[in-house]
Amino acid sequence: MTTAGVDNEIVIVGAGFSGIGAAIELRKAGFDDFLIVDDADGVGGTWHWNTYPGVAVDIPSFSYQFSFEQRTDWSRVYAPGRELKAYAESCVDKYELRSRIRFGTTVLAADFDEEGGRWVLRTADGAELTARFVISATGVLTRPKLPEIAGIEEFAGITMHTSRWDHRQDLRGKRVAIIGTGASAVQVIPEIAPEVEQLTVFQRTPIWCLPRPDMPLPAAARLALKVPGGRALTRLISQTYVELTFPLAAHYYTSLPTAAIGERAGLAHLRRQVKDPATRAALTPKYALGCKRPSFSNDYLATFNRSNVTLETDAIAEVTATGVRTASGVEHAADVLILATGFKVMESGNMPTYDLHGVGGRDLEKWWDENRLQAYEGVTVPGFPNYFSIIGPYGYNGASYFTLIENQTRHILRCLRHARTVGAARVEVSGEANDRFFREMLARRGGQVFWQDSCAVANSYYFDQHGDVPLRPSSTVESAWRSGHFDLDDYEFTHGERPAEVSRSR
CATH class of the missing domain: 3.50.50.60 (FAD/NAD(P)-binding domain)
Known part of the structure; x- marks a missing residue:
């Protein structure tokens, strides 16, 4: 060669x-x-x-x-x-x-x-x-994938995509509109909701959100990872969990019950997290688990219980200089527009x-x-x-x-x-x-x-x-x-x- x-x-x-x-x-x-x-x-x-x-x-x-x-x-x-x-x-x-x-x-x-x-x-x-x-x-x-929405370039406030976050912007006390409820939105929404004045979340399609078995790793756990066999066992358990939650669930949907078990867990998580029945219904996916990649969060769904958070499911008609107008004619005022619209x-x-x-x-x-x-x-x-x-x-x-x-x-x-x-x-x-x-x-x-x-x-x-x-x-x-x-x-x-x-x- x-x-x-x-x-x-x-x-x-x-x-x-x-x-x-x-x-x-x-x-x-x-x-x-x-x-x-x-x-x-x-x-x-x-x-x-x-x-x-x-x-x-x-x-x-x-x-x-x-x-x-x-x-x-x-x-x-x-x-x-x-x-x-x-x-x-x-x-x-x-x-x-x-x-x-x-x-x-x-x-x-x-x-x-x-x-x-x-x-x-x-x-x-x-x-x-x-x-x-x-x-x-x-x-x-x-x-980043930018949404094709009329007037989006006319917005007079701050616009940023989640993948190009501008850390110079202070969201405290601001009216924020976020478009999208995919994986990035699931992570960013619970983080910014407590500090903004008003957060309006524009959802086209609800996402399956499952409990996330997350926790800080204590010193004892990190020490266990260094013990012979400990790291291999932990990785095996992790790999098995990952395999069950998507590859097997998605690719063997008609022959394995994995997805059905996950759907029950997701719906139970939704019932525990969201108090208002109407909001809960709007956040309930109408498609099978695995049609799109699910998300895992212990905070996302509960964020919609906050008084300063609004879930908007009406289609977006246009972005104006001062906010976002939906198909029904309602305009949601915003100082900051966040595009959580994913990637190409x-x-x-x-x-x-x-x-x-x-x-x-x-x-x-x-x-x-x-x-x-x-x-x-x-x-x-x-x-x-x-x-x-x-x-x-x-x-x-x-x-x-x-x-x-x-x-x-x-x-x-x-x-x-x-x-x-x-x-x-x-x-x-x-x-x-x-x-x-x-x-x-x-x-x-x-x-x-x-x-x-x-x-x-x-x-x-x-x-x-x-x-x-x-x-x-x-x-x-x-x-x-x-x-x-x-x-x-x-x-x-x-x-x-x-x-x-x-x-x-x-």
Whole structure:
């Protein structure tokens, strides 16, 4: 495998946990010629950008970390955002990655140079980077999604998205309107409600909110994590909990009772938390648990008991200079408008966040528009040699992102190691292998929750423009196994810079 004619053998786009995890495993495997680029000025991805009040991980910290770098000093079962940011920083320092990162570098486009068998990346500052291989680690929870509401640019007060929180703003005594009741809103609403004069929450679709088994970790618990076997047992319990609350519940909805048990727990939690029957009814989801990712909070629902908090379910007609007007003509005055409207996830322009052109100038976004979102094992797409994704279609099954990162990186390294062994400069998944995997994913989806009738009213970002849900319909154990055992014959390993002879080997 030659690296002649390129700046780096590998370029990783993204310095969040996906990029950090990929870089760590590359170094372990002896791939030292790599560069990480990111448009931010610091590492952490989601945890760099999202700093709103109350931001925290939504699964237990014991699962939301690398299996090879487990902390024993989390302050809580569900770590606050600042600790995840610090964890990212510590991983970068421990594995000596900081010198390999170029911040403030926004990739605008990546084009495959067939003559040279390399990728050429164009950046916002007009520079070019070349690499034999590209690993896309841009994530899906970094690009804010702004609502398409008439007049929103005319609002005369302060407007901010939860993922770009302006900490210079003091909300004390202010009239605040917040649009959205997804995962970010569930965390920020209980934090700001006690200090604002009035908080109006605009809800389109209620979210399933389950009790969160959260608590500060006492010194005794942290000590237990350091005892032989204690950390492994805690992680096993955590992983099992995570698996039961989403992957198994969502992907095996018709065959396992997990979701039904969760729905009963959610409704009981709602009854305990909310006093007013009308408000409780408005907060009750009309769709099955799992149609969209549920949230976990012990404070969110109870916040609607406060006299200064109003839940508004009437559709928004427009934003005015002084507030938000609903379809019924009522205007809610506001000094601050908070957009808790989530991120661009299953949308064009987000996977990846830059223009991508492969063999013959094939445009990935257009190809997906015409052929539906798909990628072999969630990692590679035919026609885009030497290009790998950490979070591609049908890669993520809903468990911890760290499990996904480790699985996908294992897949990528199998390809890179074999390419190095046979001296291949070009690695490309075959169209037949990709088609086979895509057919398998579609054939499995009948048992998922997403295809139940009630999901039609969920307004879930899981559904893409084609009506598909490109989440991997499998357990986490199966996903992990396949990442280390997929058939290498599904790839073509080509010697030289142009397609010539092909090596196939298991």
